[in-house]
Amino acid sequence: MSRLIIEPGHTERQYWRDLWRYRELFYVLAWRDISVRYKQTVIGVLWAVIQPLLFTLIFTVLSKMAGFGTEDVPKPLWIFAAMMPWQFFSASLTASSQSLVTNANLISKVYFPRMIVPAGAVVTSMVDFVITFGVFLLMMAWFHVAPTWRFIAVPFLMLLAFMAALGPGLLITALNVKYRDFRYIIPFIIQIGVYVSPTFYSSTMVQEKCPEWTWLYSLNPMVGVIDGFRWALLGGKGGISLPSFAQSVAVTAFLVILGVWYFRKTERTFADII
């Protein structure tokens, strides 16, 4: 049996091994959140789909009024392709940033690697994403748009979206344990995020109309994700520009590293402060 030494300041090298050993807990917590959400509900699963559909409807009308072109793809489809990952991002960021405090009773009574909690929250949103994706495929059939070979990029883009949500999620949830007002920042970020991410417009539009802002715009990790999804799911010029995408992915990677580092650093004090 493994020997374990607990000393102050001794960052456990076994942490990553523990994460693997506790992987079942990961699924169990996600399963718990999902089951609970749909207990005693009427529409249940459909809630996952209503929000992006509604947004799509509204944005379709808005961009028609604003006169934005959509590069030879049916507008609702084009917008929905962006709303899907956006919905995933906003739901998982909201869930993961509150996850530690919500599970305070577990944190203070049981040992497990705490990173499972926010990561599990992101997985819960992933299930919703899969459902919305199903609806998207139906929409594609409706609009007679055929999938291209680029569909194989979808899993990688899912991973990118996961990272984009996980990085800030870890960071904010760890900060929220000590400074409780961080959870008020989240709705604010989400509200602004809808506008600074290419949900009802495209990145090419930004490059054409406001080139001087492109670098700032590309700091948004969701830019890469949404552009990537549009490119992979829809034929035609989905509006992907490589430098913008690369910049966005770099920001995502940076946030993930920052999030993991800060989380691990403060993790040992969670049980005391929470």
Added chain:
Amino acid sequence: MSEIPIRVENLGKKYLLSHMGRGGYKKYTALRDVLTEAALAPFRSLRRRIGRATQNGQPEDSARPESSSREEFWALKDVSFEIKRGESVGIIGRNGAGKSTLLKLLSRITEPTTGRIELDGKVASLLEVGTGFHPELTGRENIYLNGAILGMKRAEIKGKFDEIVAFAEVEKFLDTPVKHYSSGMYVRLAFAVAAHLEPDVLIVDEVLAVGDAEFQKKCLGKMQSVSEKEGRTVLFVSHNMQAIRQMCQRVIFLKQGKIAYAGDPHAAISGYLGQGLDAESHAAIDLTGYPRPCPIEGAVFQRVRFTDGRGQPASCVRLADALGVEVDIKAKKPLRQFNLAMAVIHGEGLRVFSEAYSDQHAMPDLSPGEYTLRFEVPMRFFKMESYFLTLAMNENGKNCDQVDGLLMPEIVDENPNLQMESQRWGVLRVPVTWDLIKPVMNQAVTGGIHK
């Protein structure tokens, strides 16, 4: 598997308590408070400098800002012990002594401030009954959830599912959401899952506090079988001294974060139940500063001495012997119809019996001065547990003085049968005489047996 699954050296845990200087309760640090503090900081130091100038010679604490001070609180300090494989160890202490903190440290929930812990073997902790239970999920779902949280693999839970349900006696309600369970069912189910973990070391924190007597018996029984039959190590925190006595071979008594005593269960429990007196040697007790339940009038208890049958000072007394108690009193004024009464209280608060001087003698009139009263208690009626003496004096029926909670010397026996002792009911021992009578008609008996 190691012979010493748990080794703790110089363990300490420090918390920082913050005190708001200007009133108001600050529970969470909010970003706005941090910003406010930072903004006001220059003004504060200015005010302090002015304050310093007007107060001559006053030592001021420049390290601490005016608005809040932080106090160090050591929940545990310099705790060291070893637990051997298969041992069943109890941890007792008052609320706030550091028991739960110790368990949290051993369960890796929080980090120590000083010292080190060595764990060898799989450790499972049950710090709260029903950790992770979600009220919306059914009993079945919660078994899987709770099991996973406690560290069981899904396959393991599946294999033990029937056992768990049988132990909890909730077959009928498996598919009802747990929020509809009675508190008894809830607690039985929660314990059932935890009871079927198979760790090398099981750490249990006061879970017997919830649940009815039936449940407590079941829990204790299960923990005992885990310890004795399966040979696992058990660490058990409880306020139930009966349970501790029944289950534990060794007891650690924590007092204000330090180990006050570790070893024999009886001594540890006496230390815990006593008024902070040293359980080991107190043949004479000075009562002058001793707390009284009511005001002293006319006469006062000064000292109490315990002696054995031969009149020698004794810190322990044999079962076959008699305990001699000598009480020094001082009469401050003439006392008419003086009487002294003694009562024995069993460790957990039950009044066992009381006797008085007047039972054997006429009540005297005493002139002012110092007197010594002596009485003898035969020990053969006592169990090998903790008892306390209460002494009271009165004059003409009016109470003069009273002292409670005097721990009686430990009762020892040459060859104690500890197994039998722990199974005795009640608070006293009564020497019942036994006889086995052989029947006259041997034929009938043997004929019946050899069928």
